Amino acid sequence: MDKQYLNDNYQSLIRDIKETCVRTGKDFNEITLIAVSKTFPAEDINIVREAGQVHFGENKVQELKSKFDILGNENINWHLIGHLQTNKVKYIADFVHLIHSVDSLKLAEVINEQAVKHNRKIDILVQVNTSNEDQKSGIEPEEAGDLCSAISKLGNINIKGLMTIGMFTDDEDIIRNNFKALKTVYDELKRVYSSFQYLSMGMTSDYRIAIEEGANMLRIGSAIFGYRNYSI
Numbered sequence: 001m002d003k004q005y006l007n008d009n010y011q012s013l014i015r016d017i018k019e020t021c022v023r024t025g026k027d028f029n030e031i032t033l034i035a036v037s038k039t040f041p042a043e044d045i046n047i048v049r050e051a052g053q054v055h056f057g058e059n060k061v062q063e064l065k066s067k068f069d070i071l072g073n074e075n076i077n078w079h080l081i082g083h084l085q086t087n088k089v090k091y092i093a094d095f096v097h098l099i100h101s102v103d104s105l106k107l108a109e110v111i112n113e114q115a116v117k118h119n120r121k122i123d124i125l126v127q128v129n130t131s132n133e134d135q136k137s138g139i140e141p142e143e144a145g146d147l148c149s150a151i152s153k154l155g156n157i158n159i160k161g162l163m164t165i166g167m168f169t170d171d172e173d174i175i176r177n178n179f180k181a182l183k184t185v186y187d188e189l190k191r192v193y194s195s196f197q198y199l200s201m202g203m204t205s206d207y208r209i210a211i212e213e214g215a216n217m218l219r220i221g222s223a224i225f226g227y228r229n230y231s232i
Contacts, residue, residue, distance in 0.1 A: 003047050005226070006044060006047045006048055006051070006224065006225065007047070007051050009223060009224050009225070009226070010035075010048055010051045010052075010053065010224050011051070012223075013033075013220065013223045013224060014033075016208075017031060017033065017207070017211070017218070020207075020208050020211045020212075021211060024211055024212050026211055030216050031211070031215075031216055031217070031218065032055060032198065032216060032217045032218070033053065033055060033217075033218050033220060034055045034056065034057040034079050034081065034200075034217065034218065034219045034220070035048055035053050035055065035056050035057065035220065035221065035224050035225075036056075036057045036058075036059075036081065036203075036219050036220060036221030036224075036225075037056050037057065037058060037067070037221065037225060038057070038058050038059045038060065038063060038082075038221065039063075040225045042067050042070040042071050044225055045067060045071060045076075046071060048224060048225075049071075049075060049076060053224075054075060054076065054077055055076075055077045055079060055097070056076055056077070056078060056079065057078075057079040057080075057081040057100070057219055057221075058078070058079070058080060058081065058082070059080075059081060059082030059083075060082055061080065061084065061085075061088040061091050061092055062091075064078060064080055064092055064096075065091050065092060068092075068095055073095055073097075077097035077098070078092075078095060078096055078097050079096070079097055079098045079099075079100060080092060080096055080098075080099045080100065080101065081100040081101060081163075081219055082101060083101055083137050084099060084101050084102070084107060086106060086107055086110040089107075089110050089111050089114050090114050093111070093114035093115060093117070093118050093122065094118045094120075096122065097123065098123045098124065098125065098160065098198075099111065099122065099123070099124045099125070100124075100125045100127065100163045100200055100219075101125070101127045101137060101138075101163065102124045102125065102126050102127060102151070103126065103127045103129075103137050103138050103139050103147075104139075104147075105147060105150045105151065108124065108147075108150075108151045108154060108157060109154065111124060111157060112154040112155070112156045112157050115156035115157065116155075116156050120156070121156050121157065121158050122156065122157055122158070123157075123158045123160045124151075124157055124158070124159060124160065125159075125160055125161050125162055125163040125198060125200055126139070126144060126147055126148055126151070126159065126161075126162050126163070127139070127162075127163045127164065128140075128141055128144050128162050128163070128164045128181075128182055128185060129141075129164070130164045130166075130178040130179070130181040130182050131164075131165070131166065131167040131174075131178050133167065136165060138163075138164065138165075141181055141182070141184075141185050144162065144185050144189065145185075145188070145189060145192075148189055148192075148193060152193065158195050159193055159195055159196065160195060160196065160197045160198050161186065161190075161196050161197055161198035161199055161200065161217075162182055162185060162186050162189070162196075162198075162199060162200070163198075163200035163201065163217075164178060164179070164181075164182045164200075164201050165201075165203070166178045166179060166201065166202070166203075166206050166209075166210070168205075172206075172209060175206050175209050176209050176212075176213060178201075179201050179202070179209060179210055179213035179214070179215065180213055182199065182201055183199060183213055183214045186199045186214075198216060198217040199214055199215050199216050199217060200215065200217035200218075200219065201213075201215045201217075201218075202215045202218045202219065202220075203218070203219050203220060203221070204220050204221060204222040204223040207220055207223075
């Protein structure tokens with residue numbers, strides 16, 4: 001993709017996040033931006049990396065692994081933000097920076113096993129389904145405490161916080177309530193777990209609302225890379 005196009009998109013997004021932080025009294029330096037690069041080639045990622053972006057997110061293990069094989073992890077932190085099957089953990093366990101989508105003890109146990117094999121601790125987020133949509137992964141908000149408690153007993157995992165996906169709707173009140181629900185759970189659990197650092201919510205369509213509701217990790221793709229052609 002055109003280098004100028006990507007650079008312009010990236011700088012425009014950074015400016016808007018900064019302006020949103022100023023408007024809402026948030027600290028821009030506390031916001032971690034994940035550039036969601038799924039379906040886009042390694043060349044595009046490299047352009048955005050050269051512009052100063054460090055964190056990149058992929059939905060699928062195979063795509064994440066292939067891009068890691070091309071680009072490595074110098075000045076890149078790789079995030080797995082999509083649904084993760086237990087039999088795929090082994091392919092990313094040696095290099096993944098953060099897994100956003102842990103929603104069961106079984107998955108956490110497999111991640112822990114792979115972390116032991118690679119002599120490292122793997123950082124994870126617990127995914128919470130705050131929109132009550134059956135098609136979305138994630139545990140119910142009231143189950144988050146019990147799952148975090150169980151995962152915290154695993155020696156090679158660090159629980160770094162929570163993640164949710166707002167409902168895909170034009171009704172901003174619904175989206176805002178989804179984010180408020182996660183913030184409530186996050187605040188309760190942060191008092192228990194000192195490792196809690198990230199409240200991951202907000203994408204291209206709703207990141208301003210997410211910042212307003214306390215998000216400090218954003219997962220934004222289209223605003224940087226453009227809209228995807230899933231038919232390819």
